[in-house]
Amino acid sequence: MTASTANAQRFREFKMPDVGEGLTEAEILKWYVKPGDTVTDGQVVCEVETAKAAVELPIPYDGVVHELNFGEGVTVDVGTAIISVDTDPGAGPAPAPATVQTPPEAAAKAEEEAEPQGRQAVLVGYGAAPSSTKRRARKPQAGVPAQPEPVSAALQAELNGRTAPAPAAPVTPAVTPAVTPVANGAGVGAVGRPLAKPPVRKLAKDLGIDLATIVPSGPDGIITREDVHAAAAPAAAPAPAAAAAAPAPVAPAETGVVNAAARERRVPVKGVRKATAQAMVSSAFTAPHVTEFITVDVTRTMKLVQELKQDPDMAGLRVNPLLLVARAFLVAIKRHPEVNASWDEAQQEIVYKDYVNLGIAAATPRGLIVPNIKDAGVKTLPQLAEELGDLVATAREGKTSPAAMTGGTVTITNVGVFGVDTGTPILNPGESAILAFGAVKLQPWVHKGKVKARQVTTLALSFDHRLIDGELGSKLLADIAAVLERPKRLITWG
Structure with a gap:
């Protein structure tokens, strides 16, 4: 066995894995270990951010950390070694590790490796x-x-x-x-x-x-x-005399010119925000969007929310209006199952789905993500409440797995939590419909022939017009509104 072979077996490299479906890179957010630390198989050594979520990576070896190949904040291609582990630390002194790359150094290395051969x-x-x-010789500057x-x-x-x-x-x-x-x-x-x-x-x-x-x-x-x-x-x-002799900068008020660059911040577009931007552009210019709106009296639904909070079967679960909107959406899809489909451009086919993976748009510090509840259509109300609460909590902690954000069929975005009445939501790529739930407000409303203050909201439904025509989209939205106006339909229609 040669020395190089022995070293290769002793010093095991862990490469950046594809933690999603076809991801090509990830940014190292945080290292939990440093050179010299002892690690065990399955121990989390770092957190990385992909185009879909932040993910913790476990090391598959036992041993001592020999080298961290990249520093925090560096974006690394999938398949690139990010850490090496000495699996036999008792075999003698290890060679000195290389310097960890910081983001500017990593960029310099990339430029170095990109140099043409022969130079x-x-x-x-x-x-x-x-x-x-x-x-050609340049004219020297004055004084130089x-x-x-x-x-x-x-x-x-x-x-x-x-x-x-x-x-x-x-x-x-x-x-x-x-x-x-x-x-x-x-x-x-x-x-x-x-x-x-x-x-x-x-x-x-x-x-x-x-x-x-x-x-x-x-x-x-x-x-x-x-x-x-x-x-x-x-x-x-103090600055050198040459700099001190320079004229003092004139205040903007004196010149009438404002230095805009000094009051701007530039943040690289990467990770979740980059993926979201690409997905929204792709969706907006691929699927023909249609958006319809309806305003509905949800006073009875809001009363039901309060009653469910006191129900022993819902004890410990988060009960809110979004839960009943989600249930109304699922009931309406059950009445119109043909809306739950996707467009296969390559095969020129419409794929109808007998399951509903309900996405919930969640705002996180890293950007907007849309994890989904698998098989939401067959969940009981308590099960739906539990999974909805777990989904939101996990998203806010930045721990949503890539698997939780794949395979969605329809989505709900709750813009009402920001005090917004409604909007024109953009479809998630591959999905057929997205429902925007607006703010619930007291408004004058004709109820039983009299104008009364009622709790009212506006719903907006965007759908892929290749899959859902105007009639079908209108029926779906009308049924959602009907359930929220009279929630007893959750029983009669469900």
Whole structure:
């Protein structure tokens, strides 16, 4: 057995799994272990966020954590090793683990691996790349002497955050690029720009720091993240004379110009929010939506909710108007089963389903998700209440499994909890209908020939017009309203 084979058997790598159906990547949210920690088979080592939910990952090995390949906040492709475990820690000292990648470092590594063959990637600390590209000498800036050895195009491009031209043919590696020191000690390239990696430039921009005012501490006059943080610290030393001589910025009120960028925040679109956006765009431009509305007196339903809260059979369960709306929806679908279908574009077929997986839209800190209750149509009212309560609680904790968000057939979105009367909901991809339940409010209503204050709500039903025509959609919505107006129909129709 070779040494490499023995090491492979001793140091077992755990790869990012596909925890959903066809997911391609996941973001590491939190590590629960660190190098040197003892782990056992089945122990949760990290939490990741996929395009569907946050999921905890258990390790399938016993041993000692040798290396964490990625830091928190890094998005990793499925199939990539994220952690290695020393399964035989008593066999001797283990090799030193590599540095854990943080998000900027992971991006730099991806750029390095994407370099064309025949050319070495150039990053500070990795050495200079061979290059045969000749560039016309640039006119030196005033006060900066010209240098016989300009910074290589590849290095300058890497530091400026842009792609360098590929060399015509490999040549002998160049010498260390020359760096021109300026009066304040900052290193600049041939173009007179302070030398810093793209993540460092972005950090300086976010903190409002001028790189030209920073004294670099990195090799070859490179400005580091620590340099930027030191310049931004309140207790930092006074700015160099060159920076102090610069004119003070004029307040917006004096110029009439407002710096909008300084009052904006940019957040990467990823995880659940990214998946939701993609799904909604796909649904809106694939399924022909029709939305119908109906306003209904739900006074009797609200009274029934209060009575059920006192019922011993419902003790310990969460009873609310959404529960009875869900039951009314299921009863109406039972009366019109052809609405419970999906469109198979590839086979050019309509798939009718003899089961109802009822989705409930839930707002979470990570975005909107729609877990569903499997076979909701055959549940008793107490069973439906229990599963509805568990579904909402799990979603709010961010622990909804990907399996709970697949296979839905219809959905309810409760916009009434936000005080909204109604809306035009967009279908979840692959589903036939979605019901929006609006706020319940006291309104003047004609009841038994007299105008009285009644509890009223508005329902909106969106449906796929390829599957459900206007007549069928109208009958479904009317039946939902009829049950909520006179909830005894839950017995006679159910």
